[in-house]
Amino acid sequence: MDEDELSDWFDRQHVEVLRTHATTFTGIGIGAFLTRRRFLELLPGGPRFPATSVEQGHAGPGRHLSDSTAEFVPDIATLSPDGRDKDLGHCLGSFVNDDGSAHPLCCRSHQASRR
Numbered sequence: 001m002d003e004d005e006l007s008d009w010f011d012r013q014h015v016e017v018l019r020t021h022a023t024t025f026t027g028i029g030i031g032a033f034l035t036r037r038r039f040l041e042l043l044p045g046g047p048r049f050p051a052t053s054v055e056q057g058h059a060g061p062g063r064h065l066s067d068s069t070a071e072f073v074p075d076i077a078t079l080s081p082d083g084r085d086k087d088l089g090h091c092l093g094s095f096v097n098d099d100g101s102a103h104p105l106c107c108r109s110h111q112a113s114r115r
Helices: 003-013 036-042 107-114
Strands: 017-023 033-035 048-050 069-074 088-096
Touching: 003 036, 017 036, 017 069, 017 107, 033 036, 088 107
Parallel strands: 017 088
Antiparallel strands: 017 033, 048 069, 069 088
16 A cells, blocks of 8 residues: 555545554564554654563573664554544554564564565
């Protein structure tokens, strides 16, 4: 979808806030609530998270695997309205490293890199 098609989707669905979702191998869900405008501004990428957020439960208490950040990359094909909150939509995605490579703890980025 290009930017005009995305704007049309937001208009048709009446979505003003989008919740992004990604999970790690432990099942921990990480994401952010973004306004429609902010979500479109960040494309083709998404919000950045400290690596410590993505690595929860993997490195042990008080330790982390890296000092970098992980970028959320949305999968536009998964956009969907909430169904209960008319202003809310959802989008799945994956985390990538600073260099764009698959993050070692992200299920979806590993599946994409194997294809």
